[in-house]
Amino acid sequence: MTRPLEDVTAMIAQARNLGADETMALRRAVWPDGRISAQEAGILFELNRVSSAPSHEWVDFFVEAITAYLVEQAEPRGYVSDENAGWLMQAIDHDGKVDTLAELELLVKVIERAENVPDSLKTYALEQIRHAVLHGEGPTRCGTGIKPGSIGTAEVRLLRRVLYAAGGAAPAHINRAEAELLFAIKDATLDGQNAPEWQTLFVQAVSLHLLTDQRFRALSRQDAARLHAFMQDTSPSIGGFFGRVAGALVSGAPIELLPEREPEPAAAHEAPLSKREQDWVQAMVDGDGKLDPLERALLKALTQG
Template sequence: MTMHFADIARQAATDRRVSSEELLSLRRAGWANGTITPEEAETIFALNDALDDRSAEWVDFFVEAIGEYVLNTMQPAGYVTEEQGKWLIDRLNASGKVESMAEMELVVRLVERASNVPERLKVYVIATLEHEVLSGTGPTRHGGDLSDTHVSEAECRILRRALFAPGSDRPGAISRREAEMLYRIKDACLESENAPEWKRLFVQAVGNHLQGYASASAQISRERAAELEAFMADASSNVGRFLGRMAKTSPNRFGKVFGKKGTDAPTREQLVAADHAVTASEKKWLDIQMSGNGMVDEYDQALLRFLEGGEAP
């Protein structure tokens, strides 16, 4: 971290505000060498804690800088290490809550950008989403407010972004933990004046958990990604160069050289159809969720219609 970066951050923290000129200087100094250092990341977090007001420009810088540090400091890029995940959780918990405008946007943007994150961070993201939807207040980066009295339209947007993100608990689909979180939110806000989008999101998301298909290879671990990158970068094998040249010159040779395997394996269409069927264990799980508040409410009824082939509300 340069002295210039530290001086700007120190003055802004003293003033409890960041001017546009200071923000531009922080950007220039922070990315002077193309990366965000651990010291700079700590300084940026400390400055965020000190600010009285967080402008949209500051939020964008904060999210971009911390995301750059967490996702691209270590190779392979796009993956969060266990140590970085722990650091991020500890840092977010330092103030006792996830501040809606900056820190909430960081949590969501991180799983949107990441190829995968550690298990503890996935659990933390789910818990944070639930807490902020039920208890959070204040503006969000993309308009609207968090509400502690009902599920707002802004909260629906945040949930949808995070739940279907590449770095989420079940990328492109809804996991069991995520579906159970949605049920808890539904029961807690059942009598509230919720945004119309909430029922639609609830039905689509829980329906996706029960009937949606998710590839087992949608996410790979950071360790596996590192192995693959090392393999493809191995100059002695030239595998990547060989395959690339072969694909360009003789694209139809792959089947002849490597042979056709897995002809008895189910097709993607068959896998999708199999996942669409609600199994006995899934029905049992759904019964438990619906009995949580002692009645089959309007959200449950809309979900059942959706599972039977109806439209989402």
């Protein structure tokens, strides 16, 4: 028989331990029907805060459960609302910072799993990583010995996951704010003992920002909800719409489903940087008064693109 959630919570809060056995008991108490309530999500966060020794099993369960609560349960599925993003940031930021690797992994996983998240959530995640790099503190620095002003492998991997996640403003695109954050991290870590992967990420991400169509934006949650409602509508008007489409396909008549789009830009390797983009690159390179090795690598990549 499954133990009530209150009994399991009291047991763990007293022991302050979240091992494999405690995690299994929680999984059975919280997730018997595959759904997480708002109250249960709050309890999981509180247990994560008070635990003195969270196990790998706990981190996996905590991330899985809260991600399902935020991404899979709300309609339309896959789209995190402003309200839920605010709840997540408040739950994590109760004391002004991300305290645990479980919280940071959760933040990144939600952005990865969702079709789209509010810009504020992605910005919040990136700022947590920048804080760790600049100040040498945070969940990525526990026991690493990495000094402030250096970027380690853990931060590079987290940056890559957040920047290239599907849930950002534009999947496979790097926006201007993100590119400028990368320059800020670069400037702050020029004299640091950095992970070798850092230069590769910096060059690739900034190049992607400059050489892709920045007009692209992921479908918003509101638009996704309207599309979901449209696809679920079986009224005669919708049937008539699809009937007209089918008839036009048979007759060969033109169908105008969407407003005509502007022509797509040429492929990245065919289109030089615009004057605006050149000015931006020049301003960023001139920002610290010297041409450093990462900027040289970036300029080389752009000229060879």
